[in-house]
Amino acid sequence: MSLRATLDFLLYQWLDAERLNQRPRYAEHSRETFDAVFETCARIAADKFAPFNRLVDTEEPRFDGEKVILPQATCEARRAYAESGMLSAAQDYDIGGMQLPFVVESAANTFFAKASISIGSNMLTSGNANLLMAHGSALQKQVFARNEFDGRFTGTMCLSEPQAGSSLSDVATRAVPDGADYESDPLGPRYRLTGNKMWISSGDHELSENIVHLVLAKIPDANGRLVPGVKGISLFIVPKKLVDVDGQLTGERNDVALAGLNHKLGWRGTTNTLLNFGEGRYPVRGAAGAIGYRVGNAGEGLRYMFHMMNEARIAIGMAATMLGFAGYEASLEYAKNRPQGRLLGEAGKNAAAPQVPIIGHADVRRMLLAQKAYAEGALALNLYAARLVDEQHSGEAAAAAEAGLLLELLTPIAKSWPSEWCLEANSLAIQVHGGYGYTRDFPVEQYWRDNRLNMIHEGTHGIQANDLLGRKVRMAGGRGLQLLTARIQATAERAGAHAPLAGYGQQLRQAWDAVLQATEQAWHWAGVTGDANRTLANAVPYMQAFGHVVLAWIWLDVACATLEQEGDARDVRAQGRLAAARFFFHYELPKIGAWLQVVQTGDTTCVDLIEEGF
Template sequence: MRATIDFLLHDWLQAEALTARPRFADHSRETWGQVLDTCERIAREKYAPFNRLVDTEEPRVVSDSDGEKVILPQATHEAWKALADSGLLAAAQDYELGGMQLPYTVESAAHAFLSKASVSIVAGMLTSGNANLLMAHGTPAQQRAFATREFSGEWAGTMCLSEPQAGSSLSDIATRAEPDGEDFEGDPLGPRYRLRGNKMWISAGEHELTGNIVHLVLAKIPGPDGKLVPGTRGISLFIVPKRLVDAEGQFTGERNDVALAGLNHKCGWRGTPNTLLNFGEGKFTPGGRAGAIGYRVGAPGQGLAGMFHMMNEARIAIGLAATMLGMAGYEASLAYARERPQGRPMGPAGKDPASPQVPIIQHADVRRMLLAQKSYSEGALALLLYCARLVDEQHTGDAAAAAEARLLLEVLTPVAKSWPSEFGLEANSLAIQIHGGYGYTRDYPVEQYWRDNRLNMIHEGSHGIQALDLLGRKVVMNGGAGLKAVAARMQRTIDAALPVPAGPLPELHEYASALASALSKVGAATQSAWATGVPEEALANAVPYLQAFGHTVLAWTWLDVALAAQRLLAEHRGPEAEALARGKLAACRYFFHYELPRIDAWLAVVASRDDTCRTMQDDWF
């Protein structure tokens, strides 16, 4: 995997060009290599050996005078300490914050090793996202008291959105936040409120890994009549720490009114505690009164804008987690296929029962399943690193480049989260298939990879939510500006590949034509879906649209990667580089021959505004 990451970073994305920018001027390919080495070592020593352990020794609850505690294996504590000590939680932050000022592209590549080694132990992604949100939307005091301690790994962070009765419908949340006294505006940590409500599906919501847990909570502030404002307009964002602190972030000795209500027992990701939390139920009484103390972040009613900063970062992280689970299954099934003897070759020689069996990798159908996994996982990894590169462009490019990067990210984020989640899971299913009956047992790791990956289509915005976001908002916003920006990027790749009729993969020019056709079909289907202007008709087939759009994006990614592989072959760097490049070209060929043609069926129901699902009646089921 390291060779693929190095190739994508340096041969494809040309990441070294970032060192010409002032923020990254202290870095070089060598310093980035050291960061990758460190993360790879931590993953190998502290994460991978314990992936099965945290799957079997699930979080458990014990009670003491301080309330319920969630107990995790010692291996998880050591993994967290190794990650915190490495400085990787703050890798992309300013030097003044203890960061390394790494490009987000390099930080993402480094974290890929951790997700591949044990996605269930990787609880740091929400902590970094939580702190990044505060750096973007919090006050200097909030940043100093909370974010800096999260970046150091001293404290952890969560995000608390969903509620038992609301699920993904954030407009229906019922958690209340009421001003805490007449002087609530005067608290140095921000306007102080008392929160009451319940939150569900909170990853790492309770544990003993760190001295404090910083919850970012969505709640509604009552209007003058005491009633909650309906819809999303009344939603505000609050910092609700597990343990209360003063203006400098020092503990006051009081426990906030945040109580563990229970653990969710999951199919996968069993090493990460997933919790139900009660805010303000009176189990603890900070200041002598019930109600969880929270500090408002940003203006009243602007909670979603702030939380989406963290949520979008989390969606890219989930896409990366799904990708690396797919990669882990691919590598495991590749190793198994090379070692497992079964059957004999086709043809006369294979008809002799006395002839030796061959490794199953010699069978074409096994190679098909391996190629599918390779095209899914390596293609998705390329897409995620491309999105990370856009984040760097957004923050360090000139005004025009930053604006374009922001627009591209708007459209690509639903794909970056959902496509790897769906097809990373399919890759894991194929890994089980290659193992045969053994793959269905716990003697091999691939069944756990599948269970862990099944969650990724659900959390941080389910598959259907991402589809509605893409077709309902992202591709039509600002007169379709985002879709046009993505199409323009695709056209650059098409133009680069069209005039290349020769070389190690002469079909590249054919694939450029196929991609141009697919792009045209996506554009036409988008227009047809919205031809009547009726959202119910346009969005009834949003998921097939997401699948087709995602496949088109991945085809573009693979074609662009293939052009870099062609260049690598032309440089004659040796047998290892040649094998890597030819593997990328073969995966590209697979994707265009086997995968891209699938978009026609998906787009057909979108373009016709097929009403089969929309008009199905409840009692007909």
């Protein structure tokens, strides 16, 4: 099934996105305006992104000592994207936005992610600007966020450090007040920052007039010491080039220096950097340190940054999804056109008989259907998460609160499940191609390389698992888990009205009960041992099982919607969706038993082995 046809069904017939137009915020929209956005994005992606996906993979960013050089195609693609208005698609009309529902914006961005993920990674600019719109001052919004939405500036998030990685409590970048009048700067309390940041995507380039770095740093106490842990972390706007209160460049370069480019397995078209703040290469205004403007209150930087991180995690889930989708489409086309061998049985013994396309072979069909189940299921999951964002921001108070809790609970799954299983889809796409898939003559090897980052990107698999089991399932007294339980049970009951799906509804109930029992048992073991770390040792298999049941629920709900569309079950696209749902229940859902076994028994094999034993 084509991406556009899949989106149309999921948005309009499953999620009923048109109903959002009844709300005041979206009242000027219709399906026609949504479709026009999709057509524009599909055209730009086809013209400016897809033809250059291999080019940006082979012509990596390079530093000539003064600036980072990227292919001209990257510059033109970014310009076309900015001019389309997609950077501010969900923003208010009065700041130049389109006031699109977030679910529509997310769907529109799939065209770019599928065409070229490393050209199309504009998520950090939008996320940076969205954070400032939520937590910045009025002038910070005007000077920095508005110019990011307009495409003049781009944005980054600077969290990790060479010695800290994902351990943000160990951040060592320092921020000290810049003079006695530091609080009077109209752009925000002004500080001088010194330190190093690592793995900064789009950290240096010439694609825009300016780069707005959002930097986590610690403000020393009265004795000049950094406060241990995350409580002392604040958030700062550190522009590459200094600006005035009108957002115009002053001509002064800030003391932000490119220390090196990271050369990656995939996502090679996106610059990834090590940045030095305040090393003195670009001394500014006669003092040491990069100038930064504090966002909000001191000590609340990590809370503010999570606004951007959670948005980025959903975006990474969608990026992984579209790489899986691209690999599926490529391997499906190859399987339909590649003749090889003959079918098993009497006919296959006739060497003179013509070869058959490999899609005729059972194992190739298994691999194709697995890819379809992973990619289309992940797309449905991420659109569902995006729909919760709309409910959270435009629904009635009670519904908005429930949507917020559900979104918090599902965010680790929306990020982690696609990044694991759409990577597996890419591996299967290579397998379908056979030896050709392992060469650069076909795109599937690049899709796999690009996708391998996403289990690390924006919080590793282990971090997502610890977040899910250690915090999300227990937050608000388990209210999020209760809300998800109610929705899963409602889908199982809905499936009971359709004879072909009734058995799957019962299977879903049993699987979810097993997850709930494992959740309770996991924390029972923590109470028995007095050591929550031993429980969290099995957080990843717990998350794998949790995610698989969530995807089974998503697929069953999609299957119900398919059967409820008049005459739709006879359509070849409907048959494909129903087959993918059956595949997931027959081949995938049974896997949860092994994952939950180690959780329920409190297995500590991994933590008990002495270090020398490894």
